[in-house]
Amino acid sequence: MTSIGALVVSASCLLSACGGGSDEPTTGASASADGGSAAAAPGVKLITPGKLTTCTNLPYEPFQFKEGDKVVGFDVDMVDLAAKKLGVQQEIVDIDFAVIKSGAALNAGKCDVAAAGMTITDERKQNIDFSDPYFDATQALLAKKGTGAKSLDDVKAKGLKLGAQASTTGLDYVKGKGFNPTEFADSPKELLGLQSGQADVIVQDLPVVLTWLKKPEIADKFELIASLDTGEQYGVGLKKGNTELLKVVNEAIAAAKSDGTYEQIYMKWFGKKPGELGTT
Incomplete structure (x- = not known):
C-alpha cells in the first residue's frame, strides 16, 4: 500500500x-x-x-x-x-x-x-x-559461519561469546537462560560487534536478522543458526x-x-x- x-x-x-x-x-x-x-x-x-x-x-x-x-x-x-x-x-x-x-x-x-x-x-x-x-515476533541467533552451534545450549557448551541489544526482550531472554552477554546500544552496533569479533553469536528479532541476511556481505560470513520461539507480540x-x-x-x-x-x-x-x- x-x-x-x-x-x-x-x-x-x-x-x-x-x-x-x-x-x-x-x-x-x-x-x-x-x-x-x-x-x-x-x-x-x-x-x-x-x-x-x-x-x-x-x-x-x-x-x-x-x-x-x-x-x-x-x-x-x-x-x-x-x-x-x-x-x-x-x-x-x-x-x-x-x-x-x-x-x-x-x-x-x-x-x-x-x-x-x-x-x-x-x-x-x-x-x-x-x-x-x-505483530507476532520471535528471536533468532545469528553466528559467524563455522561455529557448529545450532542452539543456545551449543553456544554455552562451546564457550562462544554472545551479544545482545541493550534494553530488549532478546537480552532478557538470554539472561534468563543463564547468559551474561555483551550488550550493544542498538542493532547496527550489535551487528558490528559480531562482524568485529566482539561476539561470536548475537540474539536479535528474527525479521531483523532475515533482513541483514539479504545483504551478500552478511550472508557470505554469517548464518542463522536457530529461531527462539519466545511468544512475543509487538x-x-x-x-x-x-x-x-x-x-x-x-x-x-x-x-x-x-x-x-x-x-x-x-x-x-x-x-x-x-x-x-x-x-x-
Missing part, C-alpha cells in the same frame, strides 16, 4: 528542553490522504495539531529505517493507518529505546505514540499502555490513560486485519504472509 509520508525530527536533546530550531523536521512529508492537517478525531488530543508524533529508535530495519530522506518500514505503515483515520500526517522522532520503553518520552510530551518493534511485556505495561498486538505504546487515542489505534489495526490491508503491508516488508515468516 502507499504509505503516508513521515516526517523525521531530531531528538538529540532527548528529554531536555530544546532551544532554537532543534526540534524542526529534517525532511518533508506528504499530506495525509484526507488532504493535510485536518483536526484529529473528537476527544483525541495530539501534542502537535495536525500531526501524529511517533517515537521510534532508528534504524531497526525492516520496522523503521531511513530510505533517502524518509523514514519507512512496517511500523511506519502501521502507524500511518491511525494517522489516516485521524486525518493527520505522521511525524517521527528518533530517540533512545530505553527512553521509549520506560514511558519517559511519552510522559514528557515528546510523542503521541511509540512504535519501535516494541514487545508487549508486563514490566513495560507498568509504564505505558499498549495497543492490541500488531504493540504500539501510548501514555497511560490516553484512552481516546488508544481506541483509534486499535480500530485502525483491526480494520487493516479485516480488510486485507494488514496482509498487504506484511507482504510488502517481509515477502511472506502473516504466519509464514521464518519458513522456507
